[in-house]
Amino acid sequence: AQSVxxxxxxxxxxxxxxxxxxxxxxxxxxxxxxxxxxYPNQGLQLLLxxxxxxxxxxxxxxxxxxxxxxxxxxxxxxxxxHISDTAExxxxxxxxxxxxxYFGTGTSLTVIP
Amino acid sequence: DVKVTQSSRYLVKRTGEKVFxxxxxxxxxxxxxxxxxxxxxxxxxxxxxxxVKMKEKGDIPEGYSVSREKKERFSLILESASTNQTSMYxxxxxxWRLMNTEAFFGQGTRLTVV
Numbered sequence: 001a002q003s004v005x006x007x008x009x010x011x012x013x014x015x016x017x018x019x020x021x022x023x024x025x026x027x028x029x030x031x032x033x034x035x036x037x038x039y040p041n042q043g044l045q046l047l048l049x050x051x052x053x054x055x056x057x058x059x060x061x062x063x064x065x066x067x068x069x070x071x072x073x074x075x076x077x078x079x080x081x082h083i084s085d086t087a088e089x090x091x092x093x094x095x096x097x098x099x100x101x102y103f104g105t106g107t108s109l110t111v112i113p
Numbered sequence: 114d115v116k117v118t119q120s121s122r123y124l125v126k127r128t129g130e131k132v133f134x135x136x137x138x139x140x141x142x143x144x145x146x147x148x149x150x151x152x153x154x155x156x157x158x159x160x161x162x163x164x165v166k167m168k169e170k171g172d173i174p175e176g177y178s179v180s181r182e183k184k185e186r187f188s189l190i191l192e193s194a195s196t197n198q199t200s201m202y203x204x205x206x207x208x209w210r211l212m213n214t215e216a217f218f219g220q221g222t223r224l225t226v227v
Contacts, residue, residue, distance in 0.1 A: 009153070034215060043117070043203055043218035044156075051214075090155065094214055099144065099163055100171070101207075101216050105155035 004033075004074075004091045006104035013081055014112050021076040021107045023091030032094040033074040034101075035065055039087045047089075050074065061085070086111045116140070119204050119219035126226050132191040134222050136204030143209040145187035146216065147171075147179065150201040162187055163209065194226045 007022040025033060032051050036044040048059025055067040065076045074091060091104040120135035138145065144163050148156040148171075158171030160179040168179050176198060180188045187206075191198055201223050205216040 006155075032214070036216075036218075041122075041221070041223075043220045044205075044216075045218070046215050049215055092216075099209075100146070100158060100161055100169075101205075102158075103148075103156040105153060 003102055004093050004104040006089075006091050006107050008107050009105065010108045010110070012110045012112055015083055016080050018079050019077065019081050019085075019109065021089050021091075021109065023074045023076065023104060025072050025074060025091075025093050031067075031069075033065075033067060034092040034094070035059065035063070035074075035076050036090045036092060036103075037061075037087050038090065038106075044090060047076070081109075081111045083111050083113060085109060117204055117206055117217050117219040119202075119222050121222050122220060124222055124224045126191075126194050126224065128195060128226060130191075130194045130226075132194045132224070132226075134189040134191075134202055134204075134224070136187045136189070136206075136219055137185055138187075138206040138217070139185065140206060140208075140217065141184065142206035142217075143184075144207045145181065146205040146207075147177075147187065147189045148203045148205065149173065150203055150221070156203065159189065196226050198224065199226045200224060 005024045013019045034049045035047040038044045048057045050057045050067045058064045089107045117138045146161040147159045162168045162181040178190045204219040207216045
């Protein structure tokens with residue numbers, strides 16, 4: 001079965017510092033990967049997605065992620081975070097056989113002033 | 114602008130009550146999903162539907178049922194609410210076409226069972 005693992009449950013970082021949120025996936029079929037963000041008491045919003053093509057994917061709010069097939073990773077990065085980036089971040093994959101999404105357990109990013 | 118709307122943001126129900134959570138999407142999506150979100154557990158799939166009147170069990174279907182009588186509407190039913198069903202419930206929808214897929218989420222319903 002397809003799954004994703006988010007290696008860090010909580011990541012504190014100072015404002016204007018760079019951040020990396022880690023995600024590893026397991027799959028024996030084609031890979032479709034996503035990062036979502038959830039602000040407090042809201043639903044999830046898509047940051048970026050990888051379906052095919054370039055392994056470096058740029059998303060909204062200055063985030064980007066790199067698909068690395070050899071390391072089965074899809075880490076999310078931002079070179080300089082803002083207070084407003086404080087939120088929960090979820091990595092996800094889509095199964096084209098089961099027609100459903102699989103989500104990681106989430107990483108809580110806290111940006112410290 | 115794409116939209117998934119959940120009928121309630123906050124809901125308080127008593128143990129044993131039958132609870133209906135409604136979700137409507139205006140994007141003509143084939144797929145619709147119900148997730149439950151709990152701290153430290155991420156999102157867990159309860160049920161999903163890929164067409165009208167079709168449903169598939171997810172990872173945690175026990176204690177829940179669903180209904181999809183129209184393409185735009187997907188209802189989650191708690192037959193007899195229990196305190197361990199206190200949680201945040203998220204509805205999502207997506208296209209069937211793989212190369213353009215992503216899940217669109219509603220705002221969530223925070224359900225408290227007392």
